[in-house]
Amino acid sequence: MAILRKRWILSILLLYLLTDCFAAAGPPARPLRPECCMPCNEKSCSVNIHCTWDQGPDPHIPTTYILHWEPTDSAEEEQPTSSNSSSRVIDREHFYYHEELRVWVEAKNQHGSVHSEENVFNISDIIKPPPPAITLRQLEPLEIEWRSICSDLHYSMGNCDVRNRIETNNVWPKHEGGFLHTYTIDSPLPGTVYEFQVRCACSIGLMSNWSTIHRIRSAEKAPLGELNIWTYCGSSPASFDCALSWKKLPLSHARGVIVGYEVRLYYNNGTATLVNVSTAEPRGQLFCSDVQCHLPASLKDVSSVCVSAFNARGATVPSHLIMPTPAKNENEHALDLKMNEENLTVSWDQPLSHTLNEYVVQYKQVGCPPGQGFDWVKVDSSQETVFFKGNFKKYTPYQVSLFSLSHDKNVRHLSSVIGYSLEGTPSSVPLFKVSSIAATQVTLFWECVPLSMQNGQIQYYQLGTDEQNVYNVSASSQCENGTFELKHLHPGQEYKVWIRAVTGAGSGANTTARFSTRKQHDHYVYVIPTLLASFVLVIICILILLRCFRAKTCQHVASCLCEKVPDPGNSQIFRHMKLQINDPLAWICLPMYEQHPTISVLEVVKNQINLKKTSDVDEITWTAARDGCSYKDCQDKQIQDAVTKERDRTDHRCEREEYSKMVDSDEEGDREEDKDDCSSSSNKEQFTSGYEKHFMPTALELQNV
Incomplete structure (x- = not known):
């Protein structure tokens, strides 16, 4: 195919050379009439x-x-x-x-x-006089006059032709004839430079050549209308860190030389800043092209702006613009682009809102410095198509955005889309790697191709391990990184995977990565530490439970697991509570609903109790002196030992639990007493019930009370 194309090009070139040779070999071209x-x-x-x-x-x-x-x-x-x-x-x-x-x-x-x-x-x-010389006669209305030398040549004056144009025009309009020595423009544009040329003839002979160009500036007046201002927001409208741009006034509105611009910036905190920039000495504050000017100052935290242009006679009406805000349903207006190297046509659907006043459509070249490769147009709300004419570069992204402008000057960003005048194949993916590896699958990660290197709209990414197993992953409209799970792989095998981006012009170069899947038994590496951790946790729980059973403050743990049994030593509740507070592990064994146990109030009845007060007190005092403890501590110790002995004796005698339910004194109802007693009770204890043995205080306890 390439050989045929080369032969075709060579044939055309040879034919062109032969045609040129035959043309040069003949007689010369016919000249025009002299x-x-x-x-x-x-x-x-x-x-x-x-x-x-x-x-x-x-x-x-x-x-x-x-x-x-x-x-x-x-x-x-x-x-x-x-x-x-x-x-x-x-x-x-x-x-x-x-x-x-x-x-x-x-x-x-x-x-x-x-x-x-x-x-x-x-x-x-064929006598041909020289061109006349032009002079200014008056400025308002604009009038010129000229002088011919026909009288010096002893000829009478003939007719003259006049033509004029504005200085910025490149083409002369059709000339006017029949004038003798003056010409007047009745309504010139104020402050505009006009160019004039005149040619004259004498009564006989030929018309002279056109005179040299004569330039005259008309009188200035205050400018009319207001500036067409807009904001340049870089590549991402969501950031809204924008700069200000405006289009120059046409000559019909400038009506003179615009010497500067007045810019007022209103911030969100209520403050305002006035910036005056001169067109003669911008000093880096203003950049102007043939049709628009750009203010490089950032508009961050700016709520609105006002701009006016002024000349020597006055200023325009301030043009007000509120900073754009994103719409609630952004991208609801789908933009349709038709773009080539010379033209850009943008169309969209009409909205249902009746508060809309204007549409603003803008395009900007991605990556271009602010103020360059950027243009916008404002159209009536009834329109739905905009046409731009310009030089759009090939393989270059242009961001086209649609905005709405309401009657109260509020601006909302509606939609944005990237367009290309001509697409090419994209660059390779900058980063492609494996983020996680398993036995039969891996997770792949890649960075998107930068917008400046895409060379076209990326439609999707292609991934594969060979030419047969190829997967297509759709690309987002925004440049976002991607991930993909590659499944159904073989354990312990080495793979080579590739990725490439695809545009309308074709696919780009491949970016490859290598990896090896894990072997099948690799999962035990994770199972063994898990089992060890579980085993250690079980051991810790067992140790905590043993500690609870062994602790003095956790003697009621059995009530947590078995039937709740009251403590026969009612008077020892305070001591138990004190030990529970001091023991940091005691809270584990306490029932949640008995954090603050109610102490029963016992009624002291002076019955026939034969206490040997003097001997008991003497015994307690002697014990305290022997052990080196206080009287009360020794007394408490003896009371506890007596209760413990009584419990052990009773339990051993009965060989079963002799407990009944005890009801606190602050609860309603009567106490029920367990009437079941040991059959082997001695006659010595026949007048003492089981309840009194286990729940009633001893003589020493009553004495302490």
């Missing part, structure tokens, strides 16, 4: 005839041009003159006694010759 005159200056006219002609296309071989002339009243041809240029002079001595001449040009080369058309003229009719 134009002849007798030019004049400010004092006199030339006595010789000057003739010029157009040679036509540039000949490729040497060509000689011969000027022929002959009198119309004689068949005898005068001596021709030859020249290699496009002009020739006929001297006076060759025609002084003739009134009319016939003139033509002959072009000759080694392959032949050709003649131009003839020009027949009267010698007195």
Whole structure:
């Protein structure tokens, strides 16, 4: 295919060269009819005839041009003159006694010759005066005048042609004729530079050449209207860290030379800043092109702006703009782009809102400095299509955005889309790696191709391990990183995976990564530490439970697991509570609903109790002196030992639990007493019930009370 294309190109080139050679091998191109005159200056006219002609296309071989002339009243041809240029002079001595001449040009080369058309003229009719000189007569209305030298040549004045244009125009409009020596513009644009040219003829002879350009600036007036201002927000409208731009006033509105701009910035905190920039000395504060100006200052935290232009006579009405805000349903207006290197057409659907006043459509070249590659247009709310004309670069992203402008000047960003005048294949993915590996699957991670290197709209990414197993992953509209789970792999095997981006022009270069899947038994590496951790946790729990059973403050743990049994030593509750507070592990064994146990109030009844007060007190005092403890501590110790012995004796005698339910004194109802007693009770204890043995205080306890 490539060989056929080369042969086709060579054939066209050969045909072009052969055609050019055949054209050059023939006679020269026919020149145009010669134009002849007798030019004049400010004092006199030339006595010789000057003739010029157009040679036509540039000949490729040497060509000689011969000027022929002959009198119309004689068949005898005068001596021709030859020249290699496009002009020739006929001297006076060759025609002084003739009134009319016939003139033509002959072009000759080694392959032949050709003649131009003839020009027949009267010698007195080819006098050509010099261009007139223009001067300003008055400024309002704008009027000019000129002077011709026809009277100096002893000829009367003829008609003159005038043409004018604004300085910025490149083409002269059609001229006006019939004027004698003045010309007036009744309604010139204020402060506008006009250019004038005049040519005149005498009563006989030819029209002079156009005069040199004469420039006049009309009187200035205060500018009209207001500026078309807008914001440049970089590549991401969501950031809204924008800069300010505006379009220059047309000449019809500027009405003079705009010498500066006044910019007021209103911030969200209620403050305002005034910035005056001069067009003569911007000092880095202002950058202007042919059609727009850009203020590089950041508009961060700015709520609104006002801009006006001024000249020597006044200023425009301030143009107000509220900073754009994102719409609630952004991208609800789908933009349709038709873009090539010369034109951009943007269309969208009409909204249902009736508060809309205008649409603003903008485009900006991604990555371009602020103020460059950027333009916008404001259209009426009834329109749904906008056309831009410009030079759009190939393979370059342009962000096209749609905004709405309400009647109260609020601006909302509606939608944005990236467009290309011509798409190309994208660059390779900058980063591609494996983020996690298992036995039969891996997770792949990649960074998106930067917008400046995409060369087109990326439609999707292709991933694969070979040419048969290829997966397509859709690309988001925003440049976001991607992940993909590659499944159904073989354990313990090495793989090579690749990724590439795809645009409308094709796919880019591959970016590869290598990895090896884990072997099947690799999961035990994670199971064994888990089992060890669980085993250690179980051991800790067992130790805590043993500590609870062994602790003095946790003697009621059995009540947590078995049937709740009251403590026979009611008077020992305070001591137990004290030990529980001091023991940090005691809270584990306490029931949640018995954090603050209610102490029963026992009624003391003075029954027939034979206490040996004196001997008991003496015994307690002797014990305290022997052990080195206080009287109360020893007394408490003896009481506890007596209760413990009584409990052990009773339990051993009965070989079963002799407990009944005890109801605190602050609860309602009566206490029920367990009437089941041991059958082997002695006669010595026949007047004492089981309840009294286990729940009633001893004599020492009553004495302490």
